[in-house]
Amino acid sequence: MLRSFCVGVLLTLFVEFDGGKSIKGVLSCGYFVKFPKVVRVYCPRCNAYTDHTVTIYSHGKRRNLAEGQRRYLRKLKGYGSSRKPKQKRFAKTTKKIVVKLQCRQCGYVLMRTVGRLKKLELAEAR
Numbered sequence: 001m002l003r004s005f006c007v008g009v010l011l012t013l014f015v016e017f018d019g020g021k022s023i024k025g026v027l028s029c030g031y032f033v034k035f036p037k038v039v040r041v042y043c044p045r046c047n048a049y050t051d052h053t054v055t056i057y058s059h060g061k062r063r064n065l066a067e068g069q070r071r072y073l074r075k076l077k078g079y080g081s082s083r084k085p086k087q088k089r090f091a092k093t094t095k096k097i098v099v100k101l102q103c104r105q106c107g108y109v110l111m112r113t114v115g116r117l118k119k120l121e122l123a124e125a126r
């Protein structure tokens, strides 16, 4: 019921991070979410709560010389079907978004999953 309530609603969510409140717990619902550019979370290297710069993680470029990719290309050669069927319909309309948190004191990088969202926007904190 809660899920259906949130679908389609433009949800702008500003979350105050005080202490060990988990990001995942706070942002479990909603499709469009605004996320602060700086959050105060625990840094294991500093062993303290410090300011972290937030960026949205995106995967790197696929390498043609990686072993798995070479094997896959070898398999596609010649006669016969392809190794994996081509994706025609996608069931999901959202992606699991990961944010990269970098400690401003020591540069330590933390990754946090936010959850399934259509879009995550970085915005200035209130």
Ligand SMILES: [Zn+2]
Residues within 6 Å of the ligand: 043, 044, 045, 046, 047, 050, 103, 104, 105, 106, 107, 108
């Ligand atoms: Zn640190």
